[in-house]
Amino acid sequence: MLHKLHRLSACLIGAFIVVHLFNHQLAIGGIDAHIAFMESFRRLYRLPLVEALLLVSVLFQLSSGLYFIKARWGQRHNFFDRLQAVSGAYLAFFLLNHVGAVLFSRSVLDLDTNFFFAAAGIHVTPFQYFFIPYYFLAVVAIFAHLACAFYWLTRERLSLTVRNRVGYSIIILGALLSLLIVLVMSGGLYPVDIPAQYKATYGGV
Numbered sequence: 001m002l003h004k005l006h007r008l009s010a011c012l013i014g015a016f017i018v019v020h021l022f023n024h025q026l027a028i029g030g031i032d033a034h035i036a037f038m039e040s041f042r043r044l045y046r047l048p049l050v051e052a053l054l055l056v057s058v059l060f061q062l063s064s065g066l067y068f069i070k071a072r073w074g075q076r077h078n079f080f081d082r083l084q085a086v087s088g089a090y091l092a093f094f095l096l097n098h099v100g101a102v103l104f105s106r107s108v109l110d111l112d113t114n115f116f117f118a119a120a121g122i123h124v125t126p127f128q129y130f131f132i133p134y135y136f137l138a139v140v141a142i143f144a145h146l147a148c149a150f151y152w153l154t155r156e157r158l159s160l161t162v163r164n165r166v167g168y169s170i171i172i173l174g175a176l177l178s179l180l181i182v183l184v185m186s187g188g189l190y191p192v193d194i195p196a197q198y199k200a201t202y203g204g205v
């Protein structure tokens with residue numbers, strides 16, 4: 001029952017993440033494209049009922065995921081089995097920080113939590129040493145978790161070789177997409193000029 005609910009809430013969060021990550025890829029074409037898409041997507045996920053459902057799912061996903069890690073502690077023996085726990089634990093850490101920071105900045109600091117909000121930390125020394133791996137690993141962890149789900153769910157239909165190959169390919173694809181997102185945010189594709197109010201939250205000017 002708990003596994004079924006975990007998968008159901010993963011589908012809900014997953015639907016949001018697919019569009020969320022697509023939104024971040026749009027920044028390759030420019031910050032305006034990223035912000036314009038986010039503003040229209042917000043009309044859906046910021047509807048009180050939709051956002052409440054998303055946030056409750058995030059909380060449920062975190063707690064049920066951590067419960068699974070504890071319940072199967074010491075019983076994971078192959079690569080994908082271990083990766084599922086490691087990527088899940090990282091996602092729990094990331095989601096708690098990420099969603100907490102978004103909600104806090106929006107409601108207490110009164111910031112528009114847009115592209116500049118996400119990228120600001122990367123542009124104030126020494127915070128880039130935290131934020132670059134923090135974002136990079138988050139997107140990799142999502143794809144790694146997906147690869148593990150694929151590996152597990154196809155265990156009776158596909159050969160071990162095919163499951164391994166597809167699993168590794170999903171992770172490599174995630175790493176490439178993640179690299180692009182982080183490269184854009186850090187100003188590697190075009191200059192990114194962060195407004196002062198965002199830098200100020202890190203003590204920068």
Ligand code: HEM
Pocket residue numbers: 017020024038042045051054055058091095098099102112113114115117118135136138139142181182
């Ligand atoms: C490089 C990667 C990422 C960046 C730059 C990023 C950035 C952002 C930004 C700017 C927001 C605020 C959106 C708004 O104000 O409307 C946000 C919200 C959110 N992000 Fe991410 N995100 C990233 C990856 C992820 C990942 C991997 C997940 C899931 C594991 C995730 C889950 C969420 C959730 C649940 C929200 C809250 C939506 C809400 O209720 O407002 N993000 N993210």
